[in-house]
Amino acid sequence: MHFQWYPGHMTKAKRMMxxxxxxIDLVIELVDARVPMSSRNPEIDELGKNKARLILLNKSDLAEDRWNDAWAEYFKAKGFSVVKVNSKKGGGIKSIQGVIQEACKEKIERDRKRGILNRPVRAMVVGIPNVGKSTFINALAGKACTKTGNKPGVTKGKQWIRLNKNVELLDTPGILWPKFEDQTVGLRLAFIxxxxxxxxQKEELALDMIGFLQKNYAGVLAEKYGIDESGDAFTCLKNIAESRHCLVRxxxxxxxxxxxxxxxxxxNGRLGKLTLEFPQDYD
Incomplete structure (x- = not known):
């Protein structure tokens, strides 16, 4: 299966950014904690150079805790501020304001020396489609100020949101990049x-995921579906179909x-906490 999805509105969104x-003083980049590297748009680093940077490992409740910690250390070592968040349930949200101020302390100090007091930090919120930007902003603002949806591409234009006297956010549409150099990245983005x-191709996607779980999370399929998971991926899929009474004719x-x-x-996390890629593969 070849993965590519770059509709016209993404070109427009990139230009707007x-x-x-x-x-902008700060770029807040949301990534999916299950695939922190694959869910990073490589063009954001170029866009955000010379800006303070904050990476949010969103949906951290769906990923393995030990790998969340390892990824947080990985990105900190590269010079990013990092917070693990679960935007849907509000996990990690309370700490964000303090981290924003800390990440932008040089800018705030520069302003103070110039006699500019109380100018809010302006942060651009970026991320690929369906990574949870709108849910995060609503959780941070404490109100539904952006549309949310569990399908990619709900946010279409830019929106400025004033959080308080200290922070203003610019919400942006989720954008991918024109070409995946590595199709494994496309596969992981399709998974999430x-x-x-x-x-x-849903069946092909499921077979790839089953193969990954057999190799890295032995026992998960057996426990969830009550099946023998020792066969090949297609046999496992048939066993899942039988277990869940998925029948035709x-x-x-x-x-x-x-x-x-x-x-x-x-x-939706019903298979337990799973991480699909690991920091040591990117050293």
Whole structure:
């Protein structure tokens, strides 16, 4: 399966971000804690150079705690401020304001020396589609100030949101980049729902995920679905279909339906805490 999804509005969104970056003190980049590197748009580093940087490991409740900690250390070593957050339930949100002030202390000090007091920090919130930017902003602001949705591409234009007298946020649409150099990145983004489901082969996607779990998380499939997971990936998928009564025309197994159900279980954390990539692979 070849992964690519770069609709026209993403080109427009990127241009808008480039035009607004001169107004910005801090770039807040949300990544999915299950795939922290694959869910980083490589163009953001270029966009945000010379700006203070904060990476939020969002959906950290869906990833393994030990790997969340390892990824936080990895990004800190590269010079980023890092916070683990769970925007849906508010985990980690309370610490964000303090981290923003700390990340921008040089700018605040520069302003003070020039006699500019109380100018709010302006932060641009960036991230790929479906990584949880709108949910994060609503959690941070304490009110529903942006549209949210569990499908990629809900935020279409830019929005300024004044959090308080100290911080203003610029929300931006989720953008991917025109070409995945490594198709493994596309595969991982498909797993977490950042590529439009309509263009994906669900069964193929499920088989890749089953293979990954057999190798890295032995026992998870057996425990969740009560199946023998020792066979090949397709046998496992058929076992899941049987276990979940996914049938068509009488008693024929519906592996398509089982694949969708299985991917949905992964995306929503029903298979437990799972991390799909590891810092040592990026050293």
């Amino acid at each position: 480039q035009e607004n970056i001169k107004l 729902g950042s590529i439009k489901d309509e263009i994906l 009488g008693n024929e197994l519906d592996t398509d339906k089982a694949a969708m159900l299985f991917i949905d279980d992964f995306r």
